[in-house]
Amino acid sequence: MSVSLHLLLDRARSLLHARDGRLTRSLLREPGRFGLGQVPARVSPDATSSLVCGYCSTGCSLDVHLRGGLAVNLSPSASYPVNRGMACPKGWEALAVLDAPDRATIPxxxxxxxxxxxxxxxxxxxxxxxxxxxxxxxxxxxxxxxxxxxxxxxxxxxxxxxxxxxxxxxxxxxxxxxxxMATAAVAYKQCFGFDAPPYSYRDLEESDCLVFVGSNPCIAHPILWERVMRNRRDPDLIVIDPRRTETAAQSNLHVPIRPKADLDLLYGLAHLFIQEGSIDRTFIDAHTAGFDAFAAFVERFTPPYVAGRTGLDIRKILDLADRIRRRDRVSFWWTMGVNQSHQGVRTAQAIIALALMTGNIGRPGTGANSITGQxxxxxxxxxxxxxxxxxxxxxxxxxxxxxxxxxxxxxxxxxxxxxxxxxxxxxxxxxxxxxxxxxxxxxxxxxxxxxxxxxxxxxxxxxxxxxxxxxxxxxxxxxxxxxxxxxxxxxxxxxxxxxxxxxxxxxxxxxxxxxxxxxxxxxxxxxxxxxxxxxxxxxxxxxxxxxxxxxxxxxxxxxxxxxxxxxxxxxxxxxxWPCPTGLDDPGAERRLFADGCFYHDDGHARFVFGEPTAMPEEPDESYPLLLITGRGCASQWHTLTRTGKSSILRKLAPREPHAELHPDDATDRGIAPGDWVEIASRRGSTRARALLTQGVGRGRVFLPMHDAGTNLLTFPAFDPHSRQPAYKAAAVRIRPAAPPRPNGRLRRLFSTSR
Missing domain, CATH: 3.40.50.740 (Rossmann fold)
Incomplete structure (x- = not known):
């Protein structure tokens, strides 16, 4: 890894998030340029074993190259239908982390x-x-x-x-x-009768409108984002997210919603579709139950009401609704921004309701689609x-x-x-x-x-x-x-x-x-x-x-x-799955519910809904900012237990913990770019470098989920239906601070030998 690239990567986190997206795509397409996973020059075809990657839920296949019975390197499987010859940085380094000196080798x-x-x-x-x-x-x-x-x-x-x-x-x-994933599992089970993500990855390429709610696939699922980039239908890319993520920066429409107000917005969209007749009544009557009660429930979610609840301009709400309404193949995608919430199940079910009421399910390029984590x-x-x-x-x-x-x-x-x-x-x-x-x-x-x-x-x-x-x-x-x-x-x-x-x-x-x-x-x-x-x-x-x-x-x-x-x-x-006995082509890509038949006893999907509730911990005078969390970069994974072992992946990650905040919030507190700051909640505190960006709205602070200090701050709220933790919202304060004294783990992860 050259010094110039090292500096480029550091700068990339400080500039527009779109630049991160372009860098990620370069890593996917030209890994050798960055020193990732160089394939040996002479490896016979019969000395290769293909296996599915063990990081995220994308499920890429990797060809591990063997020499003398030893695994010496790997490359992405060219013909595998998931990744088609691509791998993210984690996949390229999958073998490297296995030889770490801290492997457990004896009870x-x-x-x-x-x-x-x-x-x-x-x-x-x-x-x-x-x-x-x-x-x-x-x-x-x-x-x-x-x-x-x-x-x-x-x-x-x-x-x-x-x-x-x-x-x-x-x-x-x-x-x-x-x-x-507990939230998605409960939402699907209650609406469909079984925990059943309905889609195929091909839907990313066949949709003419993709709506990402609390999802940043450019960083969290890079190979899926690459599938989006292969879409030739001139799709609308819509991102509903409080933060201008790498995915949002490349969208046609970013909807910078107030954190945890997704449910109000989704009910507002349902209200507009019903009022304007932009629903598929034939599908609703034949394949769903509970729509009339749902329609009555969302009557009060008018554009002015939703604007007040979400912090969005009414014109933004109407533009969002119009973009969805005028397209034939609309797919809705969500991940942790929805699931990790005090009302995540009802939010996921509101997404499902939009797909059902518009008939956007069971057809190519459609669906209410939860992207899994692990x-x-x-x-x-x-x-x-x-x-x-x-x-x-x-x-x-x-x-x-x-x-x-x-x-x-x-x-x-x-x-x-x-x-x-x-x-x-x-x-x-x-x-x-x-x-x-x-x-x-x-x-x-x-x-x-x-x-x-x-x-x-x-x-x-x-x-x-x-x-x-x-x-x-x-x-x-x-x-x-x-x-x-x-x-x-x-x-x-x-x-x-x-x-x-x-x-x-x-x-x-x-x-x-x-x-x-x-x-x-x-x-x-x-x-x-x-x-x-x-x-x-x-x-x-x-x-x-x-x-x-x-x-x-x-x-x-x-x-x-x-x-x-x-x-x-x-x-x-x-x-x-499903792949029952007698299926004509078990290997074919397929989606669920093409026949409009769901898994409840009557074969109908359900509209499930409930009142939006306030965040369990709101900012106040003592802790005036709201903490939001998410994936830090494409080379990091969860608690860094594995990715922290790879020198290459450490070089691709931020050198030190960082906190993103709006420049105006920084000015108010005397914080300059790159300063060390202390972020504190009622439960603990941590320190990080200040990264000033307008991608984070005023009154908010973003911390990557991977940093050891982040969960010292998070508020222990849980969705009542799924019992999933609500990692995405906690009241905090921030102020200038001296650099932290690294413990042994930090010294290993952020040493100068990188």
């Missing part, structure tokens, strides 16, 4: 002296089983819980949820997908046994429990009659002492959880904390009583399910370091140590579990009985 057990010492696997899992049983004997079976992830394979998710809930009696279990969040939603029973069933439905028990050949009474506590409720249980043991798999709540300031203390109250991860250095792993070293992406086998419901293949292309094992094998070891191993005698390999998942999906909306095995998945370039 660690904390002794009575407080020190952790290496032990063998039988000792580690034996001690885990002994202590879990002791806690359950003393405090009841519900006193131990687990937290899973969307980062492991579908087969591993199913095994973890089944071992924990059916085998070990852990009623309470959730995943870090609660932080990103690489296997969709697999977690369907098969993790957390918020839903295997195959998207309901724990509370006796027929569903009986069906799963029959398929798995287990006693029905081993299946809990309710889903158990959600992520936030599990942590509340630790606080009040009702949960005394916790098993954390492939996630880092001590960094990522909302209002995380006291979380280390909360986790410290546990009688037992078991952490299973690929690195020993995460904030959560450092607190563990037992650390179980796991294999990473590329070191194990299984499948992922991406945003467009495409099942993709993960292959093993290298050995895990030291004694680290695939999560699948760790779960089997724990089951044997606990004494429930015989219950999972038929779950010997990921391939065995894939066949079980097929049986669990039979007759369900997510039916995959038409997929013979994983080899078929690889040969087809991934396969979207």
């Amino acid at each position: 660690l057990l904390r002794g009575s002296d407080g020190r952790r010492c290496p032990v063998d696997w039988p000792t580690a899992v034996g001690e885990m089983a002994r202590r879990v049983k002791a806690i359950q004997r003393a405090h009841g079976p519900e006193s131990v819980a687990f937290l899973g992830t969307g980062q492991i394979t579908t087969e591993e998710l199913a095994l973890l949820g089944s071992v924990a809930k059916f085998g070990m009696g852990m009623v309470h279990g959730d995943g870090n997908t609660r932080q990103c 690489c296997n969040a969709m697999g977690s939603r369907l098969f993790s046994n957390t918020s839903s029973l295997l195959g998207g069933r309901d724990f509370s439905n006796r027929d569903h429990r009986a069906e799963v028990a029959r398929i798995l050949d287990i006693p029905e009474d081993r299946i809990p009659a309710h889903a158990g506590r959600t992520y936030d409720q599990i942590l509340d249980g630790i606080r009040n002492g009702s949960i005394r043991g916790l098993w954390v798999v492939a996630t880092n709540p001590a960094h990522s959880w909302i209002d995380r300031g006291g979380l280390a203390d909360v986790l410290g109250r546990l009688d037992l904390l078991v952490v299973q991860d690929i690195y020993h250095s995460t904030e959560t792993a450092g607190l563990a009583d037992i650390l179980l070293p796991a294999a990473a992406w590329g070191e194990k086998e299984g499948t992922f399910i991406n945003s467009e419901r495409r099942i993709g293949l993960l292959r093993k292309v290298r050995r895990a370091p030291g004694q680290a094992l695939a999560d699948f094998q760790i779960f089997r070891l724990v089951a044997e140590a606990y004494g429930c191993g015989p219950m999972f005698a038929g779950w010997r390999t990921p391939s065995d579990v894939f066949q079980l998942l097929k049986r669990l999906s039979a007759g369900r909306p997510c039916d995959i009985t038409g997929i013979a095995d994983e080899r078929m998945v690889g040969e087809a370039g991934g396969i979207q």
Whole structure:
């Protein structure tokens, strides 16, 4: 990486966001120019193994090049229907982060002296089983819980949820997908009758109007943004977002809405469409229920009323409505700006309502389309046994429990009659002492959880904390009583399910370091140590579990009985569900609801709505600014656990934490560009460099979600329907400050050796 490019990247964050968008596209098209993922000059075609990327939900395929049996480099798969020969910076560096010196390579057990010492696997899992049983004997079976992830394979998710809930009696279990996709899952289930994202990525290219609500795909999902750039229909690109994001800077219309006022705006659009007759009454009458009640509800959301609620000019609202109304193929897309909200479910359902009432669903280039977060969040939603029973069933439905028990050949009474506590409720249980043991798999709540300031203390109250991860250095792993070293992406086998419901293949292309094992094998070891191993005698390999998942999906909306095995998945370039037995072309790209038939018993979609509510924490005299958060750049991922290990990705990321604020707000506080500032809320404070930009409206501060200090500030509000945290709004103040003294983690991530 040249010094000149280094300076260019630093300047890019300080100038118009459109420049970031152009830079991202250059990285996608010319990675070699930036030193990313150079492919060896001589690699024979038969020395390549294709596998789906393990970062975001896009589900790109990467060709890993092998030499002498070793994975030496990779390149994007040219023919894969998702990415078509492209990869974002994270994908190009997917192998580099696996050789970090802080990989967990041997089980660690904390002794009575407080020190952790290496032990063998039988000792580690034996001690885990002994202590879990002791806690359950003393405090009841519900006193131990687990937290899973969307980062492991579908087969591993199913095994973890089944071992924990059916085998070990852990009623309470959730995943870090609660932080990103719970809202979309609930919204879809209530409206469509099943958690079913309806689209294909091809819709990004076939739409003539794309509406992005709280979504910044240029940075968060670069390959999907590249698909948008391939659209030849001269589409209107509309972005509804409080911040002028990289995506907004390249749109035809940016709607700079007041934070968390999306619901009012969407109801206002519905009101206008109804008043002007811009609805598809034939579709509404034939395929939906509840429209008349919805129409009556939105009557008061007139343009003047909505303008007052959203801070938008009436002309902007009318322009937005007109652009949507005059186009034939309108697609609505949302991500965390909607999901991470105190009223995210109702906001997502308002988006769904707009698609339904205008007939923009089931046709090419249409849909109410939630873009998922993690690489296997969709697999977690369907098969993790957390918020839903295997195959998207309901724990509370006796027929569903009986069906799963029959398929798995287990006693029905081993299946809990309710889903158990959600992520936030599990942590509340630790606080009040009702949960005394916790098993954390492939996630880092001590960094990522909302209002995380006291979380280390909360986790410290546990009688037992078991952490299973690929690195020993995460904030959560450092607190563990037992650390179980796991294999990473590329070191194990299984499948992922991406945003467009495409099942993709993960292959093993290298050995895990030291004694680290695939999560699948760790779960089997724990089951044997606990004494429930015989219950999972038929779950010997990921391939065995894939066949079980097929049986669990039979007759369900997510039916995959038409997929013979994983080899078929690889040969087809991934396969979207549903793929029932007898489907003519399993590998074809397809969307849902082309027949207008939804998953409720009557086949109709539902209009679901509710009153907008105020933000739980509004700015005031003491904390006069509103904090908003989001993706920092295309090379960063979540808590930097992996991407922070790559020198290339560190060079592409901002050198230091940064806070974006409006120049007028900076002037009022005596803050100059590049100054160190302190951002404080009622819960904590952090420091960052000031980045002055008119892309952030007056009265607001933007912090990237990846920085360790951001979640010291966030307000612990939750959507009442999905229990998803509302990361996007908190009252803060900002003032000049001295530079922070970096801790060890910051020194590693922001060292001068970059």
